[in-house]
Amino acid sequence: MQIGKRWKTKMKKGKNGLVKGLTILMAAVAFVMFVALPTATNIGVVDAHGCTGAHVLVPVNITNVQDGPVPSLIFDIKYDNSVINVSGVQKGALTENWQTPAYCNHEWGTRVAVFYDSVDEHAIQNGSTGSVVVLNFSVNGELGTTSEMELSNIQLAEGAPDYQIGTAPAKNGTFTVQLGDVTPGKITGQIKTITGTVMEGVTVTLTANDSSEVLETTTTNETGYFNLTTV
Incomplete structure (x- = not known):
């Protein structure tokens, strides 16, 4: 009888240990499942344009950071390098205290990485919206050509203690090669007979240089004068 009681006692203790072990394991699994990864509503660019030979600054913006803060981020941006090419990367409004962004150009586009300066207050805080970097594009394409600007492989790193890597939906844009930006000005003249x-x-019609595109049309007044303001 004593042997039976001992066996029952050991079995009861074994069951209790198993239940406790399973409870701890399930709690650990639940904790891992509910650790939220850093994310945002989106990260990306808007449509941009520029003329051949120009340099155009295109901000990369993040919207409504969640489950951060975010002390570093990496992303790829794909584009047609016969139309545009990244010639530099600058800090954005949300990363003005961070290290200088690093970037590497490839045949498909550019990979960008930017890291904070190890000051916790300088990490991108929850709810933040603004530019994280500014891409300096040199414009190589001919008038009328376009290139998609598509972000991918977006990585948002979380700080201590979890050091999780999250992501966010990409917001893509299109770059269009256009005529040079028009600087506000004015042409005034008078037309007379011989x-x-x-x-x-x-x-009187104003057209773009080496183009048939009409920029503005006007007529002379009673004194023969005209004004063109799209200059």
Whole structure:
């Protein structure tokens, strides 16, 4: 009888240990499952444009950071390097105290990485919205050509104690090669006949250089004068 009681006692203790072990394991699994990874509503660019030979700054913006803070991030941006090419990367409004961004150009586009300065307060805090880097694109394409700007492999790193790596949906844009930006200005003139008589109602048309694109049309007034303001 004593042997039976001892066996029952050991069995009861073994069951209790197993239950406790399973409880701890399930709690650990639940903790891992509920550790939220850093993310955001989106991260990406908006449509941009520039003329051939120009340099155009395109911010990469993050919207509504969640489950951070975020002390570092990495992403790829794919584009047609016959149209545009990254020639530099600058800090953004949310990373002005961080280290200088690192980047590497490839045939498909550019990989960018940026890390904070180890000051916890300088990490990107929850709820933040703004630019994380600014891409300096040199424009190589001909007038009218376009290139998609597509982000991928987005990694948002979380700080201590979890050091989780999250991501966020990409927001992509299109770059279009256009005519040079128009600087506000004005052309004023007077039209007369060969004998010096002013000409009223003459149509004056402004077209782009080496192009048939009409930028502005006006007519002369009663004194023969006209004004063009799209210059």
